[in-house]
Amino acid sequence: MLDDFMTRAALAGVGVACAAAPLGSFVVWRRMAYFGDATSHAAILGVALSLALQMSIFAGAMAVALGMALTVTMLAGRGYGMDTLLGVLAHSALAFGLVAVSFLSGVRIDLMAYLFGDILAVSRGDLLIIWGGALLVIGLIAWRWSALLTATLSEELAYASGIDPKREQLILTLSLAVTVAVAIKVVGALLIAAMLIIPAAAARPLARTPEQMALAAALTGGASAVIGMQAAFTLDTPAGPTIVCVAAILFALTSLLRPFLKS
Template sequence: MLDDFMIRAALAGVGTALAAAPLGCFVVWRRMAYFGDATAHAAMLGVALALAFETSVFGGVLAAALLMGVTVTTLSGRGFAADTVLGVLAHSSLAIGLVAVSFLSGIPIDLMGYLLGDILAVGKSDLAVIWGGALAVNALIAWRWSALLTATVGSDLAKASGMDPQREQLALTLCLAVTVAIAIKVVGVLLIAALLVIPAATARSLSRTPEAMAVTAAGLGSLAALGGLGLSYRLDTPTGPTIVSLAAAMFLASVLITGLRQTT
């Protein structure tokens, strides 16, 4: 079954959606969309370093994303405005990564594949990485669910409950880094943040509890991945952007539905 490239692509899309969905809920609740974008942009620098040192791209992206997350958290607590730090690091890391890639002569590089994703080129080993990462992310979030929710409501409440908000932030940063590392093959550097935010934002207006929102986001993300893959095949369009475009259409539909409910 896995010899069929469309089956591998479908499994890769669903696995990535399942990793991004619950994490995306926390990104939406904590208003961390720009943080996710900065972490995703750092992936390009990780790709360049991995290719330069002939190591695993997954490992390079994971290391770069983790470094970005820790750097943003550290600088934001030392007198720098968070949005300023994110703006500087997000764009500079992407630019430096692209410049670094241009110096890698003699190494075949599918730059558009890294920027926009190449889900149709996913192999069996990529599937193992994607689903392994998705299981790890979901296991960590399930383990820390109550603590993460409490810290999301307020850091003072978390401290009063005997929890460490910084530890929960570190857990989210780790999950975000893993998700970025496994999603780069599916939707690419430029679209990872969209896959994190859009399904979760769509599920927010359709759910009444945090748990329901996470499950709904997972379903919507999987539907966008499978539907976008099918549309891309039929229309001969780039798969990553098609997946995100379908997710955006679903978000617009949810906004319209919510608006109609409020007027009736």
């Protein structure tokens, strides 16, 4: 079954959706869209370092994404607005990554594949990494679900409940870095944030509880990946952007139906 590249692509898309769905819900609830953007843009610098040091792309992308997320967390509240800080770091990391790639002599790299993904080229080894990362993220979020929800609702309530909001933020940061690292092969660095945010936003009108929203986001993301991949194969369009387009269409549909769904 895994000899079929379409089957591998479908499994990869669903794996990324499963990793991104619960995390994307917290990104939406905490209004952290730019945070995801900054972390995903930093992954290109991780790709350049991985190629230069001849190490795993997954390891390099995760290390730099985690470093970026931790940097943002440490610099927050030091005189700059969060949107300004994230904008500077996101675009700087992307620029340094692209410049670093240009210095790699003797290394052939399909930059478009890392910017926009190449889901149809996913291998069996990639599937193991994607699903391993997805299971790790799901496990972390499930383990800290109640604490994460409390910290998201109110830091004061979290402290009163004996929960450290900074620790929960660190868990989200680690989960985000893992998701970025496993998703870069599927949708690329420029579209990872879209797969975090759009399925979760599309799922919001469908859910009445946080758990329902995370599940609906996973289903929406998985459907977007499978339908988008099939559409890209049929229409001969880029797979990553097509997947995001399908997710955007689903978001538009649930937004239009929101008054009826909430009645």
